[in-house]
Amino acid sequence: MSEKVTIYDIAEKLNITAATVSRALNNNPKIKEATRELVIKTASEMNYKQNKLALALKSGRSNNIGVIVPRIDSNFFASVIRGIEEELYPHGYQVIICQTHESIKRENENLHTLVDAQVDGIMMSVTGISNENDSAFRNVLEKNVPLIFFDRSKHIDGVSSVTINDFKGGYLATKHLIDEGCRQIAHLSGDRSLDIFNNRFLGYKQALLDSGLTFNEEHVIHVKSSVEAGKEATTTLLGLQTPPDAIFSSSDFAALGAIQELQARNYSIPNDFCVAGFSNEPFTKFMELSITSVDQSPLEMGKMSARVFLEQVDKTDTIKIEKKVVLAPELHIRKSSTRTNF
Amino acid sequence: MSEKVTIYDIAEKLNITAATVSRALNNNPKIKEATRELVIKTASEMNYKQNKLALALKSGRSNNIGVIVPRIDSNFFASVIRGIEEELYPHGYQVIICQTHESIKRENENLHTLVDAQVDGIMMSVTGISNENDSAFRNVLEKNVPLIFFDRSKHIDGVSSVTINDFKGGYLATKHLIDEGCRQIAHLSGDRSLDIFNNRFLGYKQALLDSGLTFNEEHVIHVKSSVEAGKEATTTLLGLQTPPDAIFSSSDFAALGAIQELQARNYSIPNDFCVAGFSNEPFTKFMELSITSVDQSPLEMGKMSARVFLEQVDKTDTIKIEKKVVLAPELHIRKSSTRTNF
DNA sequence: TATTTTCGTGTAATCGATTACATAATTTTT
DNA sequence: AAAAATTATGTAATCGATTACACGAAAATA
Known part of the structure; x- marks a missing residue:
């Protein structure tokens, strides 16, 4: 019933050796055409399937790549993964998913697990920039496993990354609010030790200054990415001496909370x-009341990460190429900030 | 730099054999305590990591399980996957994700790819019930790879499934609309060759009959799960001789389209x-205007699927146990259908 | 025809870990 | 102290595929 057919079975049936069978199946030019055809025909008849595990052991390549994200049930990460999967599928790679649930400890474990599982590469969005788990990263690099950061990245020599221009994203959104006539623009920021949030903040600030508006420290509030946090922050902002007349939020969820409040x-x-x-x-x-938001083209980000991986995977001998891809953000203007009628 | 340490390296260093090292690391009771400690200490010093690929080849088990879903960038599927991952992670399994993009051909390929990759089990939500790819399913079963359906399932002997009681879901939602005073309730259905959609429809119909309302064939429209489809269907419904005064939609997206229209x-x-x-x-x-909707507890569905898999994975010798788990749906009543004030 | 090439296939090692079986070392029993 | 039982370790096969090297046979060249 569950007959596992190996090249030895084929060899036995044809009175040849497994080596010949292997060569025939791999289109080795040294095999006689007649033999090749016979082997391929017989293999198909016997329903032979190559054992990928044996191949993996022999070659040292598992054809699996690992993806680590804070969580999978967020549209952004799910879309990035979709992009990665679509790009890598034609190349025969399988995608293994790990979630950190925003825990550095878990991120650590995931990194080790993936390396132990002999993945051919790791793509990840880091959970935090703490140094606690540097040894886990070092382990990955020592084992020469290609590592690629997307969206949230760490500064590690020789590691490529695919991000969007968060500065520009913050700048565009803020500039747009200014263009709509807002003069007191507040900002809901995330954990600014992460580049993505810091850059959005810097873009916001620059847009204010470029337009001759004053930057008000009080108008910047650190929030978690949740509706509730957005509500609370808004309450705080409205209680200020000079309350804002607009909010640029680093998180759509917080923006929604602000709107509800x-x-x-x-x-x-x-x-x-x-x-x-x-x-x-x-x-x-x-x-x-549709919400104006900055698109991060997650699908494209996933595909790009996969492409960077593919470029890197073959050149293990060459000196590591560090590639920093920065995608352009796109502002989607919607009702929540459109005063002018079209 | 990238020194791969094997049990042979440890054996050589300690002047013993690899067999002894292997046994020591696996807590084989036949090993002398002193030897075990020495081996473990040395292994740790040399930064030894077990080669999972070699283990997989020897044992025939990859410790990977495959998950096939129509797409990953939908909250429902992402949540199910999250549940599966959370439940399986402690058992040392990695989750491999495949997407069919609603293509039977792709589903076929995914099934073969996963079997070839020697996954220890497959959990999936089927893309369609066409028989085109029965051979792919047969292949899975012949290879004795545990297969579990979640949400959308096929009727195959010996295959377990985890679904929700869609009939009850449809019944609850419809009954609720009736209780709110609606008398002409329309239904936006999905592909009724799939059990989930057919059962929601049957629950809807039964609720009408139980309340003494007449079932009107015209009020049932087949739609794709999209906002646009919901709008079109609503337009059609409103043009009828007896237009409805409520809609129960099998899809939240179509429900949103209906509301917008x-x-x-x-x-x-x-x-x-x-x-x-x-x-x-x-x-x-x-x-x-929050939308009343039936919750399918995707997280729980994922965890339950994983548990069914774990129960099944060891008993390959026993006759296959077919387990059908049916979770209870939960109606979340919101503004879109709440006439009475609390 | 003898010699060199070329071609096709076989032999055996390898990837790294596990494990049935054999054997050596130690302890217990008589 | 010899025999038996127990314990700890070694030997070698195995999982399935790939591949360097060897070698015989056929073809090409001298």
Whole structure:
């Protein structure tokens, strides 16, 4: 029933050696055409399937690549993974998913597990920039496993990354709010020890300065990426001496929270107050009051990461090429910040 | 630099054989305590890591399990995968993700690829019930690879499944709409050759009959799971002789489309018209007009699938146990269908 | 025809870990 | 102290495929 057919079975049947069978199946030019055809025909008849594990052991390559993300049930990460999978599938790679659940300890474990599982490469979005787990990263590099960061990256020599231009994203969103007539623009930021959040903040600040507006430290609030956090931050902002008339949020969820809080207080959006988010989560365009947001082209990011991996995977002998790909963010302007009618 | 340490290296260093090293590391009781400690200490010093590929080849078990879903960038599937991963991680399994993109051909390929990759089990939500790819399924079963369906399943002898009670889900949602005073309830259905959609439809129909309402064939429309399809279907429904006063949609996206179309026509929801969806997608609760929806507890579904797999994986000798787990759906009542005030 | 090439296939090692079986070392029993 | 039982370790096969090297046979050259 569950007959596992090996090249030895084929060899026996044809009175030849496994070596010949192997060569015939691999199109080795040294095999006689008649033999090759016979082997291929017989293999097919016997329903032979190459044992990938044996191949992996022999070659040292598993044809699996690992992907580590904070969580998979977020549209952004799921889309990146989709991109990676689509790009790598034609090359015969399988994608192994690991989630850190925002825990450095777990990130550590995942890195070790993947290396132990002999993956041919690792693509990840780091969970934090703490140094606690540097040994796990060192382990990856020592074992010469290609490592590629996407979106959230760490500064490690020789490691490539695919990110978007978060500075520009923050700049575009803020500039847009200014263009709509807002003058007191607040910013909901994430953990600024992570580049992505720091750069969005810097872009925001630069846009203010370039437009001759003053940067107000009070208007920058650190929030978690949640609706609740957005509400709280908004409450705080509205209680200030000089309350803002717009919010640029690093998180769509926090932006949504802000909108809900504002509406609860009878603010009219976008007339009294404008809001823009970041990530272009699906719900931003579904809302009746659709939310302006910066798109990070996650699908493209995934595909690009996969391509960088493919470029790198063969050149293990060459000196490591560090490649930094920076994708352009795209501002999707929607109702939450559109005062002018088209 | 990239020194791969094997048990032979350890053996050589300690002047013993690899067999002894292997036994010591595997806590074989026949090993002298002193030897065991020495080996473990040395292994750790030399930074030895077990080669999982060699182990996999020897044991025939890869410690990978495959998950096949139509797509990963949907909250439902991503959540199921999250559940599977969380449950299997402690058991040392890695999760390999494959997407069919709703193509039977691709589903076929994925099944073969996973079997070839020697996964220890496959969990999947089928893309269609066509018989085109029965040979791929037969291949899986012949190779004795445990197969488990979740959500969308096929009827195959000896294959376990984890689903929700879609009939009850449809019944609950419809009954709720009736309780809110709706009398002409339409239904947006999916591909009814798939059990999940057929059962939701049957639950809908039964709820109507149980309440003494007449079932109107015209009120059932087949739609794809998209906002656009929901809009079109709503337009059709409103043009009928007896237009409906409520919609129960098998898809949250179609339900959203319906709401948008209704609002565009100045219907007041929930007063003039009630809407309920299915899947409890995140956006349903984010909307200002939040959408009533049936929750499928995807996280629980993933965990349960993993548990069924774990039960089955050891008993390859025993006669296959076919296990059908049916989870209870949960109706989340929200603004789109709440006429009564709390 | 003898010699050199070329061609096709076989032999055996290898990837790294596990394990049935054999054997040496030690302890227990008589 | 000899025999038996126990314990610890070594030997070698195995999982399935690939491949350097060897070698015989056929073809080409001298």
